[in-house]
Amino acid sequence: MIRNDNKVLNSKKITINNSRKNTKVRIAKKNNMNFFKEWIIPVISAIAVALLVNKFLFFNVYVPTPSMVPTININDKFIVTKVYNKENLKVGDIIVFHSNEFNERLVKRLIGLPGDKIDIKEGVVFRNGEKLNEDYVKNKDAFNGTYEVPQGKYFFLGDNRPDSADSRLWKNPYVDAADIEGKVQFRYYPLKDLGTVK
Template sequence: MGKRIIKEIISWVLVFGIAFLLALIINRFVIFKVEVPTGSMENTIMTGDKVFTFRLSYLFSKPKRGDIIVFPFPDNEELDYIKRIIGTPGDKIEIREGILYINDQEVVEDYIMEPMEKEDMEAVVVPEGCYFVMGDNRNSSMDSRVWINKFVEGDKIKGKAIFKYPNFTWLN
């Protein structure tokens, strides 16, 4: 009877050990969680929401306009940011009187929180291998429009946001 109990305990330890190891591998190489600290992506992602990010999204394809990505802030790579890709390599990005133009075409964005303030941004061309990003809450977002290093390098993108869930404060 004693050997059976020991075998049962060992089997449970092995199951939990393998589950723990798989969780570590998945978290390190496949998906990770980001908590959004600011309102720069509202109303798409609210302050305090948590977002699962898929690390392998761009293994076989390139990021596309409209993707929401996680990346190290180009002016301080110790911080991770989450923003929407607006410009892809070769795109000409310009803002005139609060209206976004990509390659001289006005862009209609149904996901932004409110129209941009009547601001202008001189035209920039997105370099090869880089992306121009902006928050959906344009009037409260520190993004490619104002950074010193305006572009996110493609090889520094950590992943694509795939799923968000709210901050369940009632669980705390």
């Protein structure tokens, strides 16, 4: 009788121990699932959203040259919105585009739209016969030239005219619409100059 009771007690202990082990396993699995749901999925989702935003809406650029001084200084960093409808571009916009001549991204100010006639007389820019108000140009030069912008093309100048390789100096002075990538919107570095760019 005592032996049977011991067997029963031992089997109960084994059952309780197994039950505890199963409970611990279930808790561990539940904790793993909670960790997965609360951390892994949100992190992966955030990375996916960031990649999509970067691919389709925004991207970052920095400017390593003085061609846009004083509007943009060397090593300034910006958020750029991607441009899909080129018809929304306006003269005076600061644009990021791919230069086929230099095989790199450039940042310049849009001066001529498709079909425009650009005359530069002693450094003063005229668009379709009207003088452009270029308050952003602090360093002028005495350049002269006339350009007729073809359809589907754009004409760009740097704000720092004496120190800018732009449409005036390129082999092909015009940028194709397909090479325009985005419009500079917001400077985020250096922090002292944080804000929109015009």
